[in-house]
Amino acid sequence: MSEEEDGLMLNFSTEPVAGTVSKRKVGKVTGGSWKDRRRAQLVSQGRGRNTKRNISDVNGIPVNQKKTQDVEEKLGSSEDSVKLGKDKKRVGNVNSLGPSSKKIRFQEQSGQNGGKNNTYVSSLFTSNTEIVHKKEEESEVQILAPSNAPLVDATTFDGLGVEKTLAQHLTNHLNFAKPTKIQRSVLPRLLLRERDLFIQSQTGSGKTLAFVLPIFQKLMEITDLNRTTGLFAVILTPTRELASQIHSVLETLTRCCHRIVPGIVIGGEKKKAEKARLRKGVNILVATPGRLADHIENTETLNLSQVRYLVLDEGDRLMELGFEETILKILTKISNESNILATTKLFPNLPKKRVNVLCSATIKSDVKKLGEISLQDAELVTNASSNEEENVVEFHNETAISAPDQLLQQVLIVSPKLRLVSLAAILRNITRKGQPGSRTMVFFSCSDSVDFHFSTFTKRGKKFKKIKVQNEDSEDFEEKIVYENADESSTVVTSPLLGGESTIIFKLHGSLNQMIRTSTLSHFTKAQTKNTHVILFCTDVASRGLDLPHISTVVEYDPPFSVDDHLHRVGRTARAGKAGTSLLFLLPGLEEAYAEYIKPYHPSGLKFTPYEDILKEGFGSENSDDTEDKKRKQKKREDWDTEATTWHLDVERWLLEDPIAHDKAVQGFSSHIRAYATHLASERSIFNVKTLHLGHLAKSFGLRETPKNLGKYSGNDSKQKDGSDGGKKKEDPRQKMLRMASQALKSQSSEFNFM
Known part of the structure; x- marks a missing residue:
C-alpha cells in the first residue's frame, strides 16, 4: 500500500x-x-x-407496484409509446410488426447508432432554429367582404344580353341566379362587339362562363346548326384537367341546345378515338396545345377554316410550360386556312373576323409576348370595367391580381424537423372540427413527395368501391360501399391516422396516367361528404382554373414556385363569394421574408400562427365528455410533445421495416430538394437550396439516414462491379445532390414532377 x-x-x-x-x-x-x-x-x-x-x-x-403502473400509464397502452424527458435521452421498448409478421423487441435511444439497424435517432424539439412569433401583426387581419361573389344589384343574365332560354337554364338547372363582376364586364363585349379581349380577373370569379356563354349563344342563333356545320371555336388550356372542366361546362349548357356539339382533344387519351370524334364533327373544340398541334399535322379531317373564336385560357401558365412555339404554329395554321369572308352571309350572326381572347391573372413579360402574337388592338377587361369605357391593353404595366378579399391567409413558420408532424396536427384539427361536406387540398412541390405523404397518411387504409346489391325486401338494387385492402396503384384510400373510414385521401399529380387522373378528379369532385371529410394531396396540376366544390381549406405544405402559383393555389377556396382559409408553411430564416413578399396580394392581411398551438391542439386533446376521459384529455394536453414525438417515431420505424415505403421517402426527399432549386431567380434570396439543413429536412420525410447516406440513392454508384471506383474521385454526397438540383433548374422540364 x-x-x-x-x-x-x-x-x-x-x-x-x-x-x-x-x-x-x-x-x-x-x-x-x-x-x-x-x-x-x-x-x-x-x-x-x-x-x-x-x-x-x-x-x-x-x-412500488403502483409507481410501476403509473409509469406504464404515462407511457401509454401501446408498446410503441416512448416517453421523452426534457433533459434525458429518449428511450423506449418497442414491439414492432416487421415484414416477417414477427414481433421484434428492440430498445432505442437518441444519438448515433441509437436506433434500429444502427440508425441515428434525433429529437424533434431540439437543435431547431429559434422562431420569433409575430403576434403584433395578428391585429392587422381583417376579413373583408367577398370580392368574387355574384352581384347583389338588379343585374341579371337577361339584362346583359343572354338569350332567355339560356338564362333560364343557368338559373333553374345550374343555380346561377346572378352574374359575377367579371361576367358583367365580359358578356356584353363578346356578344355585341368584335374586338380582341384581354381578361384579367381573380380566381373563382366565373371567368370560364364569361367567355363560354357568348360563344354558345352565338352558335344557338344558327338555326340549321349541327355537328357537321363546322368548327367555330377553339379553346386552348395549359392542363388536361382544366380542359376537361371547360368541356364539362359546355356539356351542361348543351342540355338547352342539343344541336351544339363540343369536343375535346388532350394528351393521354387515345388519338384514334379523338380522330373519330373530329371526323364526325364538332362545333367547339377544347384542347391542350401539344395534342391540337399533333392533330393539325396528322388529322386530315380537322377543318379550321371557320374558326371565329380563339380563347387562350391561363395564358401565363401556357408560357411557363413552354407552349409559345406550339401556340404560334397553331395561330399560323388557323390564319392560313381561314375562309371566314366566304361564309359571312351564310352565318350573319357570327363575327366577320376571328375574335381572340387571352385570359391571364397577370400582365408579365411572357404574357406580353403571347399577347403580341395572338391579340390585335385588344381591350383590357377587369372586374371594375364598365360597359361604356374601353381600356386598351398596356403590356408594359406588369399588374397582378390579388387573392379574394374574404380569404383568411395563415402563415406557419415551422422548423424542418417538425414539418411532417405539424401537417399531421393540422389535418387532425381539420377533420376533427371540419364542417360536413367540406374538403381540403394539400399542395406539394413534386409528385414523389405526394406519393410518400399519401402512403404515410393512408398507412393500413382501405380502398373502397360501390357495388349494386339487391334489396332483400324488394327487387330494387341499392348501392353499397365495400372496403378492400389498398395497393400501390390506389389513389383513393381511407386514413386510419386521421379518422378511419370517415376520412378519405385522394392523390393527384402529372406522373399518373391520364385515365387515373381523370377518374381521381371526378371522384374527388363528386365524393359524398355528408359524414366524411375529403382531402386531396396534389401538385400544381390542380392549382389552375379547376372549380372544385366545397374546398374550405388549402394547405401549401411546400412553398409555391412563384406568386402567381400561390394566388392560383389559394384560389381553389374562397370562390364565388364563399369563405375560405389558406395556410402556408415556411422555414425559419430566409423564408420568413416570403410573408412580406406576398402580403400586398392579401387585402385581409396575414395571420401568423405559432406551430406550438397547432401541435397542442392536434396531439394534446381528445373528443371526450365523461369525467374519466376529461382527466385523460388534460393529461394528453400537457404531454402533447410526447404524443407528437411518438407519432413521428412510429413513422420512422415503419420506414425501417417497409423497404417500399422507405424508397418512397428517399425518392420524395431527393425530388423535393431538386424541385426546391427551381424557384424563380428573383426569389432565390428567399429560397436558397444551399441554406437548407438537409439532415433536418430528411427527418421530415421520416428518414434517419444522414444526407451523406441518402446521397447513395440520388444516382447510380460510380463503383464498378469489382469494387473499384475506376480511378474517379468520389463526389461528396451533398455536392452531388446540389449538382443534381442545379441540373434540374437548367432543364426546366414541364414534366419534371411538377404537373
Missing part, C-alpha cells in the same frame, strides 16, 4: 440485500446444441424462462 493510500479504509458489505438474488457460481456447460447449453446456463443463473424476478432498482430496493 502506498503512502497516499495509507489510512484509507474500504467498507464493503458482505451481507446480501433483502429481496435480491445472489449470483450463483456457474461451471462451464458442455455438450448438446447451442440452444441447450444456453438454456442450461440461464437456468443455473436463476434466469430461466419460468423464473420469477423481483422488480427492483439498482440498489436492490423493490419498486
Whole structure:
C-alpha cells in the first residue's frame, strides 16, 4: 500500500440485500446444441424462462407496484409509446410488426447508432432554429367582404344580353341566379362587339362562363346548326384537367341546345378515338396545345377554316410550360386556312373576323409576348370595367391580381424537423372540427413527395368501391360501399391516422396516367361528404382554373414556385363569394421574408400562427365528455410533445421495416430538394437550396439516414462491379445532390414532377 493510500479504509458489505438474488457460481456447460447449453446456463443463473424476478432498482430496493403502473400509464397502452424527458435521452421498448409478421423487441435511444439497424435517432424539439412569433401583426387581419361573389344589384343574365332560354337554364338547372363582376364586364363585349379581349380577373370569379356563354349563344342563333356545320371555336388550356372542366361546362349548357356539339382533344387519351370524334364533327373544340398541334399535322379531317373564336385560357401558365412555339404554329395554321369572308352571309350572326381572347391573372413579360402574337388592338377587361369605357391593353404595366378579399391567409413558420408532424396536427384539427361536406387540398412541390405523404397518411387504409346489391325486401338494387385492402396503384384510400373510414385521401399529380387522373378528379369532385371529410394531396396540376366544390381549406405544405402559383393555389377556396382559409408553411430564416413578399396580394392581411398551438391542439386533446376521459384529455394536453414525438417515431420505424415505403421517402426527399432549386431567380434570396439543413429536412420525410447516406440513392454508384471506383474521385454526397438540383433548374422540364 502506498503512502497516499495509507489510512484509507474500504467498507464493503458482505451481507446480501433483502429481496435480491445472489449470483450463483456457474461451471462451464458442455455438450448438446447451442440452444441447450444456453438454456442450461440461464437456468443455473436463476434466469430461466419460468423464473420469477423481483422488480427492483439498482440498489436492490423493490419498486412500488403502483409507481410501476403509473409509469406504464404515462407511457401509454401501446408498446410503441416512448416517453421523452426534457433533459434525458429518449428511450423506449418497442414491439414492432416487421415484414416477417414477427414481433421484434428492440430498445432505442437518441444519438448515433441509437436506433434500429444502427440508425441515428434525433429529437424533434431540439437543435431547431429559434422562431420569433409575430403576434403584433395578428391585429392587422381583417376579413373583408367577398370580392368574387355574384352581384347583389338588379343585374341579371337577361339584362346583359343572354338569350332567355339560356338564362333560364343557368338559373333553374345550374343555380346561377346572378352574374359575377367579371361576367358583367365580359358578356356584353363578346356578344355585341368584335374586338380582341384581354381578361384579367381573380380566381373563382366565373371567368370560364364569361367567355363560354357568348360563344354558345352565338352558335344557338344558327338555326340549321349541327355537328357537321363546322368548327367555330377553339379553346386552348395549359392542363388536361382544366380542359376537361371547360368541356364539362359546355356539356351542361348543351342540355338547352342539343344541336351544339363540343369536343375535346388532350394528351393521354387515345388519338384514334379523338380522330373519330373530329371526323364526325364538332362545333367547339377544347384542347391542350401539344395534342391540337399533333392533330393539325396528322388529322386530315380537322377543318379550321371557320374558326371565329380563339380563347387562350391561363395564358401565363401556357408560357411557363413552354407552349409559345406550339401556340404560334397553331395561330399560323388557323390564319392560313381561314375562309371566314366566304361564309359571312351564310352565318350573319357570327363575327366577320376571328375574335381572340387571352385570359391571364397577370400582365408579365411572357404574357406580353403571347399577347403580341395572338391579340390585335385588344381591350383590357377587369372586374371594375364598365360597359361604356374601353381600356386598351398596356403590356408594359406588369399588374397582378390579388387573392379574394374574404380569404383568411395563415402563415406557419415551422422548423424542418417538425414539418411532417405539424401537417399531421393540422389535418387532425381539420377533420376533427371540419364542417360536413367540406374538403381540403394539400399542395406539394413534386409528385414523389405526394406519393410518400399519401402512403404515410393512408398507412393500413382501405380502398373502397360501390357495388349494386339487391334489396332483400324488394327487387330494387341499392348501392353499397365495400372496403378492400389498398395497393400501390390506389389513389383513393381511407386514413386510419386521421379518422378511419370517415376520412378519405385522394392523390393527384402529372406522373399518373391520364385515365387515373381523370377518374381521381371526378371522384374527388363528386365524393359524398355528408359524414366524411375529403382531402386531396396534389401538385400544381390542380392549382389552375379547376372549380372544385366545397374546398374550405388549402394547405401549401411546400412553398409555391412563384406568386402567381400561390394566388392560383389559394384560389381553389374562397370562390364565388364563399369563405375560405389558406395556410402556408415556411422555414425559419430566409423564408420568413416570403410573408412580406406576398402580403400586398392579401387585402385581409396575414395571420401568423405559432406551430406550438397547432401541435397542442392536434396531439394534446381528445373528443371526450365523461369525467374519466376529461382527466385523460388534460393529461394528453400537457404531454402533447410526447404524443407528437411518438407519432413521428412510429413513422420512422415503419420506414425501417417497409423497404417500399422507405424508397418512397428517399425518392420524395431527393425530388423535393431538386424541385426546391427551381424557384424563380428573383426569389432565390428567399429560397436558397444551399441554406437548407438537409439532415433536418430528411427527418421530415421520416428518414434517419444522414444526407451523406441518402446521397447513395440520388444516382447510380460510380463503383464498378469489382469494387473499384475506376480511378474517379468520389463526389461528396451533398455536392452531388446540389449538382443534381442545379441540373434540374437548367432543364426546366414541364414534366419534371411538377404537373
